[in-house]
Amino acid sequence: MDTVFIETLEVEALIGIYDWERRIRQPLLFDIEMQFDNRVPAASDDIADTLDYKAVSKRVSDYVSQSEFGLVETLAERVAAIILAEFAVAHVRLKLAKPGAVRGARAVGVIIERAAATL
Numbered sequence: 001m002d003t004v005f006i007e008t009l010e011v012e013a014l015i016g017i018y019d020w021e022r023r024i025r026q027p028l029l030f031d032i033e034m035q036f037d038n039r040v041p042a043a044s045d046d047i048a049d050t051l052d053y054k055a056v057s058k059r060v061s062d063y064v065s066q067s068e069f070g071l072v073e074t075l076a077e078r079v080a081a082i083i084l085a086e087f088a089v090a091h092v093r094l095k096l097a098k099p100g101a102v103r104g105a106r107a108v109g110v111i112i113e114r115a116a117a118t119l
């Protein structure tokens, strides 16, 4: 199957388990891969027939910037569920990276894969 992807979508959010993290906003980076049949929009060359990566990016950015979770795991699950529920996506792979959260590491975070059928 084919993929529509969004790479390194940066969004600032309130996230973290420590007191000091509840008082600041931190950058989060999203890599999102969404299963989608490329042949359908390719046949019509019509944006209405495709999975609009701009629309997905805006929905994710709007949601994440308003979110206030403690764990990256929770936020990743919520974002994946939104994508599967609101867009024509059967399977999503999502990497959520929290850069600078651990000294010595460029980023930490989670990678999850979810399918609409298992929601």
Ligand SMILES: Nc1nc2c(c(=O)[nH]1)N=C([C@H](O)[C@@H](O)CO)CN2
Binding pocket: 015, 016, 017, 018, 021, 070, 071, 072, 073, 098, 101, 102
């Ligand atoms: N698996 C996780 N481990 C940790 C998380 C998390 O969300 N998932 N969060 C923290 C802190 O908020 C950390 O990011 C602050 O540096 C620690 N471990």
